[in-house]
Amino acid sequence: MILHRYINRQLFMTTVMVTFILVMVLVSGRFIKYLAEAAAGEIAADALFMVMAFRMPEFLQMIVPLSLYIGLLLVLGRMHMDNEMVVLQAGGQGHGRIVRSLVVPVLVATTVVGMFSLYVTPRGDAEVTRIFEEQKDRSxxxxxxxxxxxxxxxxxxxxxxxxxxxxxxxxxxxxxxxxxxxxxxxxxxxxxxxxxxxxxxxxxxxxxxxxxxxxxxxxxxxxxxxxxxxxxxxxxxxxIGGEKSDSRPPEVRGRSTQELVSVRNENQEAMAELQWRISLILTVPIMALAAIPLARVNPRQGRFYRLIPAVLGYMLYVGMLLVCRSAIEDHRGGPLPWYLHMAWIHLVAAITVFLLYFGGRIFRRRAAA
Missing domain, CATH: 2.40.128 (Lipocalin)
Incomplete structure (x- = not known):
């Protein structure tokens, strides 16, 4: 229990700090975009903060998996640098015990992302669309x-x-x-x-x-x-007030998950959005498991030796999901081929995580044989 509390406390503080920094960066960029629209007279200035508030769940569902991933890399990397992992392994606390100590924070992060992705964010997107439509009728x-x-x-x-x-x-x-x-x-x-x-x-x-x-x-x-x-x-x-602007097309992002499930076989955009929401949930445990072996560094290599390659790997993972999402939306006619499903991307990521844990043993056994 002491080990669990120690790791979870360090992970919580680091993840919150990384989340705060990433939220500030992302919110600042989006706020400048909306501020330019307000200056151009497209929306009223008093609606900016409402729009940003309803957009916040969308930001968090993207940031929390990355923040947890970076937090694990930093916390476990520091423990390797300070030889705390060596001491734990000498005391019989191997990687299996470390994985078990991370079950609770990973489950919490997965639950939060799942709630945002499946329920909160669609409602927020629907409210943002409603606010923009209301702005067209303002004097x-x-x-x-x-x-x-x-x-x-x-x-x-x-x-x-x-x-x-x-x-x-x-x-x-x-x-x-x-x-x-x-x-x-x-x-x-x-x-x-x-x-x-x-x-x-x-x-x-x-x-x-x-x-x-x-x-x-x-x-x-x-x-x-x-x-x-x-x-x-x-x-x-x-x-005045009679000049009609082009209405924004109804975005599938604002539709509830139940609606997407019912029309997924008829609407390619609904299928892409549904797979994307589920994918956001799966990225949390997969990348959390990947962070444990990736954080293993030699004290001579430095704490951030594997940080940049690990973050690039995360970006590649999410980038492939986004490319697949766009390809599903653009697909016309007939059922989706196998490569236009995000499941194979998660399968490749899971196999990669498996090789990070057991690839060395498998290769050594084959070399010995």
């Missing part, structure tokens, strides 16, 4: 950033809105520019309506939102032609 005043163009629309019609200043308390825009464009099949605008006004504010009438513009001009025509019409006005109304 210009909610999404508009002063001094920047806000473009919204679809492939056939787009609206660009610009305001030099924005008083959010009074709801008044200053120096407003609005341009509505309709596009032909080739992507060329066949109609362009441009409005400039000194000020504007949001008004609501019969449940419809309008932008009430004052003291401005309207220009209407087709780009490349000279027959433009100019109309001055004291007040004009521009309907």
């Amino acid at each position: 210009v005043l909610e999404l508009l950033t002063p001094g920047r163009f806000h473009v919204k629309g679809s492939r056939n019609a787009q609206r660009a809105t610009y305001a030099e200043h924005l008083n959010r308390e009074k709801g008044v825009l200053e120096n407003v520019f609005v341009a509505d464009a309709r596009f032909e099949g080739q992507g060329d605008a066949n109609r362009l309506l441009t409005v400039w006004a000194k000020s504007g504010k949001l008004v609501l009438e019969d449940g419809i939102s309008y932008l009430l513009l004052t003291d401005g001009f309207q220009y209407q025509g087709k780009p490349g032609q000279l027959n433009y019409r100019e109309i001055g006005f004291d007040e004009a109304r521009v309907r």
Whole structure:
């Protein structure tokens, strides 16, 4: 029990530290991406933290297996460097006892990843999709950033809105520019309506939102032609909220595991997503078992002698799963061939782990024979 507590305490502290570092790196990169979308007016700034919160389980289900793997390499590698493993083996505590002491943390990590992969992450992805869909119905005043163009629309019609200043308390825009464009099949605008006004504010009438513009001009025509019409006005109304953006396609990642099981034979994307969720769970015990022999280093070799090759091996393992996932999604027609199943990748990984433990004995026996 003392040995179990000692190893588990060291492993827990190291894994938490590695998880924290990896989460900060991954979250920072994703947050910058969403921040750029907020600056472009695609989503509101107050929705950023909600999106990041719902994305967190997806980050953790990818990070926890790697963090546990690196934690095992660091903890067991330090024990080899400090000759603690030699002392344990001299006292009759071999690798079998070390493996048994790691059963509890590996089971906990597997359970956490399984809960995230099968239940929590799909719900989070569905909520993120819902939040992005809600942003399309928000008014210009909610999404508009002063001094920047806000473009919204679809492939056939787009609206660009610009305001030099924005008083959010009074709801008044200053120096407003609005341009509505309709596009032909080739992507060329066949109609362009441009409005400039000194000020504007949001008004609501019969449940419809309008932008009430004052003291401005309207220009209407087709780009490349000279027959433009100019109309001055004291007040004009521009309907907002009616410009529809292209809806994001429903992502299979947001569907529950039960739904994926029921349609896996009809939808290749559902099959790929289902296999990916199960694969995330299997990576935890397989790579945890691989870390024990990979952490065995000679004190002269250094603590990090095998760390980089071991991490590269993990990246190769996960990379093969991702490639297989993409291949399954792209497969069209007929049943999946055997090589488009992730099971063979896990089988190869399991055989590799078996050889790490017993390969030396097998080769020595064959050499002796």
